[in-house]
Amino acid sequence: MRDIFIDELCKATEKNKNIILLVNDLGFGVIDKFCKKFPNNYFNAGISEQSMIGYAAGLAAVGKHVFVYSIANFSTFRCAEQIRNDIDYHNLPVTIVSVGSGVGYGNLGYSHHGLQDYALMRTFPNTVIASPGDIMELKGCMTYLVNNPQPSYLRLDKSAKFQIHKKVPNISPGKWVKIINKKNNKKTFLTTGAVIEFVKKNLLNNNYSDFSLYSVPMWGMKNKNNQYNFIKKYNKIIVVEDHFQDGGFQSWLNEALNKRNCRTKIISKSISNKVVGKVGSQDFLMKYLK
Amino acid sequence: MIVQKNFLLKISKKIRIKILEISNLAKSSHIGSSLSIVEILLVLYKFFLKKKNVFILSKGHACLAYYCILNKFGYVSSKQLNSYGKNNSILMAHVSHKVPGIEFSTGSLGHGLPYAVGRALAEKIDNTNNKIYVMISDGELNEGTTWESLLFASFHKLDNLFIIIDYNKIQSLNFTKDILKIEPLKKKLDSFGCSVKNIDGHNFNQIYISLLKRKKNKPTVLIANTIKGKGVKYMENKILWHYKFPDEKQLQKAIKELK
Numbered sequence: 295m296r297d298i299f300i301d302e303l304c305k306a307t308e309k310n311k312n313i314i315l316l317v318n319d320l321g322f323g324v325i326d327k328f329c330k331k332f333p334n335n336y337f338n339a340g341i342s343e344q345s346m347i348g349y350a351a352g353l354a355a356v357g358k359h360v361f362v363y364s365i366a367n368f369s370t371f372r373c374a375e376q377i378r379n380d381i382d383y384h385n386l387p388v389t390i391v392s393v394g395s396g397v398g399y400g401n402l403g404y405s406h407h408g409l410q411d412y413a414l415m416r417t418f419p420n421t422v423i424a425s426p427g428d429i430m431e432l433k434g435c436m437t438y439l440v441n442n443p444q445p446s447y448l449r450l451d452k453s454a455k456f457q458i459h460k461k462v463p464n465i466s467p468g469k470w471v472k473i474i475n476k477k478n479n480k481k482t483f484l485t486t487g488a489v490i491e492f493v494k495k496n497l498l499n500n501n502y503s504d505f506s507l508y509s510v511p512m513w514g515m516k517n518k519n520n521q522y523n524f525i526k527k528y529n530k531i532i533v534v535e536d537h538f539q540d541g542g543f544q545s546w547l548n549e550a551l552n553k554r555n556c557r558t559k560i561i562s563k564s565i566s567n568k569v570v571g572k573v574g575s576q577d578f579l580m581k582y583l584k
Numbered sequence: 585m586i587v588q589k590n591f592l593l594k595i596s597k598k599i600r601i602k603i604l605e606i607s608n609l610a611k612s613s614h615i616g617s618s619l620s621i622v623e624i625l626l627v628l629y630k631f632f633l634k635k636k637n638v639f640i641l642s643k644g645h646a647c648l649a650y651y652c653i654l655n656k657f658g659y660v661s662s663k664q665l666n667s668y669g670k671n672n673s674i675l676m677a678h679v680s681h682k683v684p685g686i687e688f689s690t691g692s693l694g695h696g697l698p699y700a701v702g703r704a705l706a707e708k709i710d711n712t713n714n715k716i717y718v719m720i721s722d723g724e725l726n727e728g729t730t731w732e733s734l735l736f737a738s739f740h741k742l743d744n745l746f747i748i749i750d751y752n753k754i755q756s757l758n759f760t761k762d763i764l765k766i767e768p769l770k771k772k773l774d775s776f777g778c779s780v781k782n783i784d785g786h787n788f789n790q791i792y793i794s795l796l797k798r799k800k801n802k803p804t805v806l807i808a809n810t811i812k813g814k815g816v817k818y819m820e821n822k823i824l825w826h827y828k829f830p831d832e833k834q835l836q837k838a839i840k841e842l843k
Contacts, residue, residue, distance in 0.1 A: 314709075327843020334709070337740075342732035345698040349736065355687065356710070379694055384681060384688070 413541025642696020
């Protein structure tokens with residue numbers, strides 16, 4: 295996904311010279327293409343994530359669309375207050391990109407596991423989360439973000455290259471994107487992020503063959519209330535995410551039902567906190583998604 | 585010299601009185617921090633913040649001085665100023681971009697300088713002559729982002745960036761020298777590749793001259809030696825007036841002294 299992201303960013307920068315790529319000394323072998331093509335649009339802030347977000351805010355204040363690229367928790371938790379005060383509060387066009395969602399950096403350990411980032415980023419009122427499920431959703435998210443610069447968080451799987459959608463879906467915040475639509479369509483899986491492949495391989499083919507499958511690649515605080523209209527169509531929704539249940543996507547959906555009379559049963563399949571401190575490949579650690 | 589010293593002195597006294605009056609009215613703290621920066625703000629707004637130059641007040645708790653200056657220069661009405669800190673006012677007790685004339689909100693320390701650095705970088709990218717002025721507190725020299733930003737500003741030769749340190753030597757709980765040792769400050773800043781000047785932060789002429797000149801390819805840092813609570817003897821150099829607001833009796837005493 296990282297390479298597709300850089301390809302899409304290059305395409306966008308061809309058309310818009312106000313796009314800036316800012317990194318915290320990360321992106322070895324990934325960002326080179328952009329740096330060579332647009333040396334004047336690329337800056338390395340050094341290993342200083344909090345200041346980096348401040349620089350991004352200053353750049354964005356005069357019309358730059360800044361993509362801050364980093365991995366794991368470095369561009370979220372490390373600089374949470376800067377995102378809150380400098381970017382979100384001022385409603386500035388900065389897209390924070392984090393590579394290595396969930397347990398993508400498997401054997402690098404807990405410091406590199408992105409398990410709580412939704413919980414943080416979804417509490418910022420102006421920020422939209424873009425968590426694409428495959429490379430086509432990533433392209434769709436990039437199209438949306440480039441055309442609608444705003445505080446945003448782009449969450450990328452480290453090395454997933456799978457393609458689920460045949461063509462680039464039309465994506466906007468809060469919209470459910472169809473992947474599989476069963477005939478009576480009363481039960482569905484609902485995903486955000488790069489877990490679609492996981493659902494298809496491990497769940498759909500086994501006990502849930504009568505389930506539809508939808509993805510929500512973009513969402514945030516502003517789109518929560520309209521989720522009721524989607525949810526109420528179903529009797530049962532199994533929400534799958536490579537994140538802790540606490541503060542995650544499923545929690546967000548549940549909050550959307552607050553004060554609503556809704557019969558839909560929403561079940562969470564998320565990563566157990568027993569994964570903390572465990573080491574292994576991404577596939578191995580995804581066994582903690584239950 | 586320059587700079588209409590008597591005229592500015594007269595205005596600075598009026599602004600100090602305004603700060604005290606509003607602080608009393610709103611029962612609001614951080615008065616010492618506001619009183620230490622009046623001359624610097626006055627010179628900036630009178631002479632430097634024209635065209636598209638930008639000012640960021642990173643020590644957001646000193647916003648009362650800022651709002652009073654914005655009132656003096658026509659950005660904020662007197663009615664708005666008198667609403668400071670009250671229900672539904674746009675004038676919150678830390679710098680807010682909801683206030684006309686203010687670009688960037690602050691309040692948590694260590695945010696203003698990185699923003700100003702990004703802002704200065706943007707002006708360089710766009711090849712403008714616009715200048716970015718940012719005032720930070722001496723307490724903010726404890727923040728890692730301050731030193732990170734200096735590294736970045738220096739590396740990228742941001743000579744359109746003017747950093748003014750309000751060196752009143754008192755921070756929240758104690759004197760700066762008794763919390764973390766920040767001296768030798770000039771030497772530290774020099775070693776970061778900045779063009780550094782020590783000035784009297786209450787001397788109009790020194791402020792003006794030092795903001796006029798800059799070294800090519802280097803960010804300018806002014807260590808503005810100031811007095812916390814400046815202008816009111818019983819407040820000067822007292823940690824207490826970081827937090828306290830003057831009651832009616834204290835207010836009248838201060839106004840009498842300033843007049």
